[in-house]
Amino acid sequence: MTITTYINLPVRDLSTAAEFFRSIGFDGEQPTPDGAAMMLSLNPTTQLMLHVASSFAEYTGVAVTDTSTSREVIVGLAAESRDRVDELVDRAVAAGGEALGDGQDSGGLYMRGFRDLDGHQWSLLHLGD
Numbered sequence: 001m002t003i004t005t006y007i008n009l010p011v012r013d014l015s016t017a018a019e020f021f022r023s024i025g026f027d028g029e030q031p032t033p034d035g036a037a038m039m040l041s042l043n044p045t046t047q048l049m050l051h052v053a054s055s056f057a058e059y060t061g062v063a064v065t066d067t068s069t070s071r072e073v074i075v076g077l078a079a080e081s082r083d084r085v086d087e088l089v090d091r092a093v094a095a096g097g098e099a100l101g102d103g104q105d106s107g108g109l110y111m112r113g114f115r116d117l118d119g120h121q122w123s124l125l126h127l128g129d
Contacts, residue, residue, distance in 0.1 A: 007075055008049040010056035010064045011118045014038050017050045020117050023095040024088055042077070067119025074113075076123040082110045085124045089114050092122070 011017035018029055018038055026040035026048055036055035040048045053064045065072040079085045086103065092114040093099045100113035100121070111125040 002045060004045045004047060006047045006049055008051060008056070009116075009118065009120050010053040011050045012053060014050055014052060017117060020092075020095050020097070021048060021050070024091045046077075067115070067121075071121055074121045074123055076125065079124055079126050082126050085110060085112050085126050088124050092116070 009017075014031075014035075014037075018040060021040050022029075026042050028039070028041050030039040032038070034055075037049055037051045040050070042048065051059065057064050079088060082103070089099065089112045096117055098115040100115065103110055103112040109125060109127055111123055113121060113123040115121050
């Protein structure tokens with residue numbers, strides 16, 4: 001059975017957020033009919049849904065988390081190599097994201113992170129080597 005993951009995030013500006021995520025490897029731009037959300041694809045089983053913050057709050061029934069003071073979630077993605085982890089984080093930073101320090105090597109697990117333009121935290125990791 002194949003399971004597709006949909007990562008849903010509130011954003012301040014759909015087009016700016018979509019441009020950011022395309023710069024680090026997400027593809028496409030499928031807006032919803034009402035224009036309040038947009039779907040991008042990382043691969044066939046990982047989709048990113050960006051929602052205008054007000055629409056996200058309406059959909060969830062709760063206020064959007066203030067990412068400057070708290071974390072709702074950390075999105076973790078595995079990459080095929082340490083170099084790919086570094087490349088993706090470097091691309092995110094070049095596109096305006098915030099680096100979360102140097103890579104951490106914990107004996108077989110290499111990890112680096114960044115915050116996107118809306119403050120959502122992403123962790124990229126490689127298992128192996």
